[in-house]
Amino acid sequence: MKAILYWMFFTTKTAALSVTVALILAFNTQAESLSEFTGDAEKGRLVFAQCRTCHYPEKIIGHHNGPNLHAIFGKVAGKQVGFDDYSETFKAAQFVWTEELLFAWLANVEAMFPETTMMSLGVTDPQQRADLIAYLKRFR
Amino acid sequence: MSEKTIDRRTLLASLATSAAGIALSQHSSAGTRVAADSQEIKKWDIVTDVLVAGSGAAGISAAIDARRGGADVLVVEKLNKLGGSSALSGGVIYAGGGTKLQKALGFSDSVESMYHYIANSGRKHPHLDKIQRYCEQSVAHFDWLVDNGVPYNKRFSNGKGLGFDEASLYYSGSEEAWPWRDECKPAPRGHVPWEKGHQGGKRLMRSLLASAKKLGVKTQKRVCGERLVVESDGRVTGMLVDIKGERAAIKAKRGIVLACGGFIHNRKMVKLYAPELYDCSVPWANAGDLGIGIQMGMGAGAAALRMDQGFAIGPIYPPENTIAGIAVNQMGQRFTSEEGYHAVMGNIVTYKQDGIAYFICDKDSDRPRGDDNQPLVAEANTIEELEQKAGFPIGSLQMSVNYYNEHAKNGEDPMYHKSKKYLSPIDKPPFKVYDLSVDKSMYSSHTFGGLQTNVNSQVINVWGEVINGLYAAGRNTSGLPTSPYIASGISVGDCTFFGRQAGQHAAANKS
Numbered sequence: 058m059k060a061i062l063y064w065m066f067f068t069t070k071t072a073a074l075s076v077t078v079a080l081i082l083a084f085n086t087q088a089e090s091l092s093e094f095t096g097d098a099e100k101g102r103l104v105f106a107q108c109r110t111c112h113y114p115e116k117i118i119g120h121h122n123g124p125n126l127h128a129i130f131g132k133v134a135g136k137q138v139g140f141d142d143y144s145e146t147f148k149a150a151q152f153v154w155t156e157e158l159l160f161a162w163l164a165n166v167e168a169m170f171p172e173t174t175m176m177s178l179g180v181t182d183p184q185q186r187a188d189l190i191a192y193l194k195r196f197r
Numbered sequence: 198m199s200e201k202t203i204d205r206r207t208l209l210a211s212l213a214t215s216a217a218g219i220a221l222s223q224h225s226s227a228g229t230r231v232a233a234d235s236q237e238i239k240k241w242d243i244v245t246d247v248l249v250a251g252s253g254a255a256g257i258s259a260a261i262d263a264r265r266g267g268a269d270v271l272v273v274e275k276l277n278k279l280g281g282s283s284a285l286s287g288g289v290i291y292a293g294g295g296t297k298l299q300k301a302l303g304f305s306d307s308v309e310s311m312y313h314y315i316a317n318s319g320r321k322h323p324h325l326d327k328i329q330r331y332c333e334q335s336v337a338h339f340d341w342l343v344d345n346g347v348p349y350n351k352r353f354s355n356g357k358g359l360g361f362d363e364a365s366l367y368y369s370g371s372e373e374a375w376p377w378r379d380e381c382k383p384a385p386r387g388h389v390p391w392e393k394g395h396q397g398g399k400r401l402m403r404s405l406l407a408s409a410k411k412l413g414v415k416t417q418k419r420v421c422g423e424r425l426v427v428e429s430d431g432r433v434t435g436m437l438v439d440i441k442g443e444r445a446a447i448k449a450k451r452g453i454v455l456a457c458g459g460f461i462h463n464r465k466m467v468k469l470y471a472p473e474l475y476d477c478s479v480p481w482a483n484a485g486d487l488g489i490g491i492q493m494g495m496g497a498g499a500a501a502l503r504m505d506q507g508f509a510i511g512p513i514y515p516p517e518n519t520i521a522g523i524a525v526n527q528m529g530q531r532f533t534s535e536e537g538y539h540a541v542m543g544n545i546v547t548y549k550q551d552g553i554a555y556f557i558c559d560k561d562s563d564r565p566r567g568d569d570n571q572p573l574v575a576e577a578n579t580i581e582e583l584e585q586k587a588g589f590p591i592g593s594l595q596m597s598v599n600y601y602n603e604h605a606k607n608g609e610d611p612m613y614h615k616s617k618k619y620l621s622p623i624d625k626p627p628f629k630v631y632d633l634s635v636d637k638s639m640y641s642s643h644t645f646g647g648l649q650t651n652v653n654s655q656v657i658n659v660w661g662e663v664i665n666g667l668y669a670a671g672r673n674t675s676g677l678p679t680s681p682y683i684a685s686g687i688s689v690g691d692c693t694f695f696g697r698q699a700g701q702h703a704a705a706n707k708s
Binding site: 110 | 276285569
């Protein structure tokens with residue numbers, strides 16, 4: 058049974074990763090990609106701070122207006138236990154959060170997921186997005 | 198990002214004629230018009246009695262009372278989610294004078310004490326008429342919240358700041374700090390609908406939105422106000438809006454309530470109107486706080502007041518052990534009591550210390566490990582070494598700490614009268630300096646400036662006259678909150694209370 062569950066998890070996650078790649082390819086139409094930037098976690102501390110109206114990366118604080126972001130990279134989107142306020146978009150999501158996908162999404166929040174209920178203007182500066190991602194990676 | 202939004206708005210305006218039957222006169226350029234002339238409206242796409250722009254605490258409170266006043270009410274919201282910044286807030290309502298919750302928990306309070314505290318502890322020359330009405334009707338206003346389904350626990354917290362202990366009542370300002378503890382009888386006035394994880398705002402808005410829905414208030418998301426429509430006699434009777442990229446004209450037969458929030462996310466506006474807040478590191482609000490309601494009001498001739506003022510905090514507590522440390526300016530001098538409400542210190546740092554300040558502590562008053570709020574500047578085993586490492590003027594920090602310690606060991610603070618329970622000498626190494634500056638620490642800010650309104654929430658024009666048909670509330674206006682912000686709950690309290698005044702008055706406006 059364990060082996061079946063593991064297989065199911067593995068194949069689901071593999072499928073989800075392929076959706077992630079497709080999303081990045083479809084929406085990361087900006088010229089830049091994350092690989093072109095070196096994120097500075099200390100600068101990202103303040104870039105991310107405005108997200109703290111809704112999201113905490115510290116595991117102990119848990120969910121808030123938005124889901125907790127501890128060890129977010131590698132998780133399938135919209136499926137965290139204990140968070141009940143996902144939009145329909147994220148409830149139905151079948152992709153894995155990767156650094157590249159977050160980089161692409163925050164460039165223009167509504168372009169990728171028009172029906173998101175995340176009340177954010179995103180982070181238009183690509184270096185700042187890279188810094189934010191470097192900061193989030195501290196929490197894993 | 199906000200600049201991009203403005204560009205889009207300008208673009209939409211410059212497209213001039215719309216699909217919604219609005220013909221703009223030839224001699225005017227839509228891109229530069231500050232308000233629309235009613236003569237230009239050939240057809241109204243939507244007609245309602247009261248139109249509310251914005252779905253935060255001010256807008257929904259206005260909608261509830263306008264509906265109860267017999268009006269058809271439409272609330273339009275720019276974003277894809279209702280609730281505004283209020284839903285992201287702590288949801289605290291500053292209430293007093295003997296509310297049911299205060300009484301149930303054994304606290305006595307008076308309208309006079311509450312009035313004295315609000316009127317005197319903020320910026321000079323506040324809106325006394327509004328403060329008076331707010332205080333006189335506070336008990337009834339709290340009952341209104343309960344009647345609209347907002348849940349409160351019969352539990353008090355003695356902690357500073359919102360606790361984790363399910364309490365719905367606490368001291369949310371500086372009531373117990375000098376000089377207020379001597380000037381007006383302290384009472385806990387922070388009323389918060391408790392929800393796990395400091396989500397009182399979410400709980401508050403869930404209740405108010407449910408109440409509005411039950412009453413028959415209509416809501417529509419993804420609708421953004423663009424310009425007010427003004428009659429030749431100055432009355433405001435409509436609004437041009439953007440509905441997913443299409444222009445539409447909405448007529449409001451009894452009144453329009455602007456409740457679109459502040460402007461912290463419109464960085465151009467912040468730089469122009471509130472330069473001190475521009476330097477604060479963290480804009481703290483829902484994405485809709487773009488100043489659109491303020492701009493629409495100004496376009497119709499409204500006066501805008503106190504636009505530089507705002508909320509600015511880089512809290513040193515919780516935890517409370519840190520309050521035994523001291524905050525100093527770049528000259529190594531103390532400038533306030535560390536015990537006061539954190540926005541009071543934040544105001545001084547932001548507006549009076551050029552945005553620069555430091556927190557000095559010893560082993561006992563140290564920040565918690567792993568805390569990301571304030572970066573460590575220096576650490577040393579003596580104050581002299583600490584002073585040198587951090588770059589304070591020679592002797593300055595040593596003088597401040599020596600003076601503080603000399604009196605703290607006797608439980609005294611001659612300079613700022615910090616309470617005894619927070620006084621202990623800074624004498625246990627390691628000593629540390631953390632950066633409390635507005636651009637280095639997590640410094641949350643949002644705006645308090647906005648349209649001038651009277652006690653009925655009617656908007657006042659630049660000549661001091663009422664603009665008939667136009668109302669505003671919450672951070673779209675200059676209301677009770679000032680710099681310094683004196684207690685949690687003043688802002689959402691002001692939103693709900695003056696939102697209601699707007700709704701009631703607009704519903705009765707049948708002229």
